[in-house]
Amino acid sequence: MQADELVRQVEEDRxxxxxxxxxxxxxxxxxxxxxxxxxxxxxxxxxxxxLLARLGEVRPSMxxxxxxxxxxxxxxxxxxxxxxxxxxxxxxxxxxxxxxxARLAQQHAAGGMADLISPGDVVMTxxxxxxxxxxFNLAEEKVGKVYVPESRPGNEGALLAAxxxxxxxxxxxITEAQVNLFMPQCDKVIVGADAVLSQGxxxxxxxxxxxxxxxxxxxxxxxxxxxxFKNCRRRQLPLEAMDPVELGMSHEGVSxxxxxxxxxxxxxxxRRVS
Amino acid sequence: MQADELVRQVEEDRxxxxxxxxxxxxxxxxxxxxxxxxxxxxxxxxxxxxLLARLGEVRPSMxxxxxxxxxxxxxxxxxxxxxxxxxxxxxxxxxxxxxxxARLAQQHAAGGMADLISPGDVVMTxxxxxxxxxxFNLAEEKVGKVYVPESRPGNEGALLAAxxxxxxxxxxxITEAQVNLFMPQCDKVIVGADAVLSQGxxxxxxxxxxxxxxxxxxxxxxxxxxxxFKNCRRRQLPLEAMDPVELGMSHEGVSxxxxxxxxxxxxxxxRRVS
Numbered sequence: 001m002q003a004d005e006l007v008r009q010v011e012e013d014r015x016x017x018x019x020x021x022x023x024x025x026x027x028x029x030x031x032x033x034x035x036x037x038x039x040x041x042x043x044x045x046x047x048x049x050x051l052l053a054r055l056g057e058v059r060p061s062m063x064x065x066x067x068x069x070x071x072x073x074x075x076x077x078x079x080x081x082x083x084x085x086x087x088x089x090x091x092x093x094x095x096x097x098x099x100x101x102a103r104l105a106q107q108h109a110a111g112g113m114a115d116l117i118s119p120g121d122v123v124m125t126x127x128x129x130x131x132x133x134x135x136f137n138l139a140e141e142k143v144g145k146v147y148v149p150e151s152r153p154g155n156e157g158a159l160l161a162a163x164x165x166x167x168x169x170x171x172x173x174i175t176e177a178q179v180n181l182f183m184p185q186c187d188k189v190i191v192g193a194d195a196v197l198s199q200g201x202x203x204x205x206x207x208x209x210x211x212x213x214x215x216x217x218x219x220x221x222x223x224x225x226x227x228x229f230k231n232c233r234r235r236q237l238p239l240e241a242m243d244p245v246e247l248g249m250s251h252e253g254v255s256x257x258x259x260x261x262x263x264x265x266x267x268x269x270x271r272r273v274s
Numbered sequence: 275m276q277a278d279e280l281v282r283q284v285e286e287d288r289x290x291x292x293x294x295x296x297x298x299x300x301x302x303x304x305x306x307x308x309x310x311x312x313x314x315x316x317x318x319x320x321x322x323x324x325l326l327a328r329l330g331e332v333r334p335s336m337x338x339x340x341x342x343x344x345x346x347x348x349x350x351x352x353x354x355x356x357x358x359x360x361x362x363x364x365x366x367x368x369x370x371x372x373x374x375x376a377r378l379a380q381q382h383a384a385g386g387m388a389d390l391i392s393p394g395d396v397v398m399t400x401x402x403x404x405x406x407x408x409x410f411n412l413a414e415e416k417v418g419k420v421y422v423p424e425s426r427p428g429n430e431g432a433l434l435a436a437x438x439x440x441x442x443x444x445x446x447x448i449t450e451a452q453v454n455l456f457m458p459q460c461d462k463v464i465v466g467a468d469a470v471l472s473q474g475x476x477x478x479x480x481x482x483x484x485x486x487x488x489x490x491x492x493x494x495x496x497x498x499x500x501x502x503f504k505n506c507r508r509r510q511l512p513l514e515a516m517d518p519v520e521l522g523m524s525h526e527g528v529s530x531x532x533x534x535x536x537x538x539x540x541x542x543x544x545r546r547v548s
Contacts, residue, residue: 150426150521150523151451152424152426152449152450152451153449155523158523158525161523161525161528162525162528165525165526165527165528166527168527170529171527171528171529172528172529172530172531173521173523173528173529173530173531174530174531175426175427175450175480175481175521175532176426176449176450176451176481176484177425177426177450177479177480177481177484177536178480178481178531178532178533178536179484180481180483180484180487180536181480181483181513181533181536182531205451206449206451206452206455207449207450207451207452207454209454209455209488210450210451210453210454210484210487210488213454213484213487213488213491214483214484214487217487239455247424247447247449249424249429249432249435249447251432251435251436251439252439253439253440253442253445254435254436254439254445254446254447255444255445255446255447256446256447256448257446257447257448257452257456258449258452259452259455262451262452262454262455
């Protein structure tokens with residue numbers, strides 16, 4: 001795989017949450033390093049650092065991706081660049097270590113969140129992420145029922161609903177439009193995050209803030225399960241917009257919007273688990 | 275057209291708002307009366323009253339339909355049933371009178387709402403209805419921009435967006451998931467209603483209450499444009515659920531919900547215009 005191909009893959013990905021996409025990117029970096037056609041270690045190092053910087057820029061709302069790529073860049077910078085083969089090996093080991101640490105953080109966050117679920121709890125969640133999948137895996141025996149909205153336009157909710165149903169959870173699939181209808185039946189809302197801003201506001205799939213507003217209105221606790229590597233030092237992030245064609249609407253003169261993320265104010269978050 | 279055919283048509287309709295569907299039903303009643311194959315006036319009268327009662331039951335959330343059908347039933351009850359031809363004629367005239375009065379009420383409500391729009395106002399609306407179409411027609415020159423969510427699963431928003439674009443309005447089409455993202459840019463939210471309950475709560479297309487929550491959060495005034503014939507004497511109405519297949523999700527063990535209406539509490543309504 002070439003660097004350009006990996007950058008395009010990460011840029012065009014619509015299926016993965018921030019952590020999982022970071023893992024995909026880190027594995028990809030290892031492959032690119034191994035298949036690199038140059039002959040000098042210091043050139044590979046430069047090539048890798050440039051690739052990591054590019055990858056960090058293509059998904060500006062996904063701070064987890066940027067943070068984990070930065071962790072790898074810091075490790076690569078410290079590597080000696082004398083022997084090419086050895087450097088390729090060390091880059092792979094460094095990427096594995098970053099993934100390993102992130103997976104531990106993920107297990108910690110998912111486990112901490114699962115501990116807060118009471119037996120029989122009815123939970124509403126949103127979008128799909130590896131952290132949420134893991135959390136439901138750990139809490140599987142306790143969750144009484146789970147409501148999963150579609151998450152238009154990509155319908156990632158359908159992926160999560162299918163996954164949770166295969167875990168034998170009692171899964172209820174709804175449109176975003178029905179969120180406030182079913183909220184009164186819920187004991188908890190639990191969502192992941194793509195980033196947590198410095199003031200505590202949560203960047204996640206567009207629509208998340210509607211769940212938070214509805215939960216707040218009905219006095220349902222709203223939990224965000226997000227590892228520390230999702231922390232962002234800034235108070236604001238650019239919110240990525242994707243291809244409007246995904247909405248399937250074209251009519252002369254109608255502007256179609258497809259912003260993928262929204263911001264849930266920290267005041268609407270009952271608790272963040274990390 | 276036979277009575278059964280009309281009942282089925284009203285039951286299966288997904289495209290019309292409450293008023294427009296009532297107009298369709300009232301026209302249908304006239305046609306059924308004209309094509310009735312019996313020979314006695316009193317039997318036609320009985321047949322019509324039975325048909326009106328059946329039509330009122332098939333769409334329990336659409337109180338406007340029930341109210342206008344009841345108005346027609348009251349008029350038919352007062353008609354002499356001596357001559358069949360004359361009765362058929364009188365039924366048509368009565369239906370026309372009910373439609374005419376309702377259209378006047380609709381023009382009054384739409385006009386009153388249009389008067390409240392200030393030049394350049396950015397408006398968010400939801401779903402589609404003849405009252406809303408008329409209102410935007412009347413306010414056409416004043417509306418600066420209009421945001422129209424899809425209104426899943428039927429995407430009635432696409433119909434309205436196309437209609438408003440053909441009026442040369444600046445139309446912006448979004449998913450329900452993006453409602454809270456674009457709300458801060460809006461000056462007003464304006465929606466129609468399928469019914470207004472006795473305590474003032476508003477029954478409208480599922481998702482309306484999310485617009486109300488988001489508007490409330492961002493201090494955007496939330497207007498309901500609903501004629502008096504949408505008033506319901508009860509504090510609660512059954513909320514119709516339609517075929518789950520409309521969501522396009524089927525996976526073993528996943529329950530799919532498709533409730534078509536939700537209730538917006540009167541406390542979230544800035545003003546009702548009727």
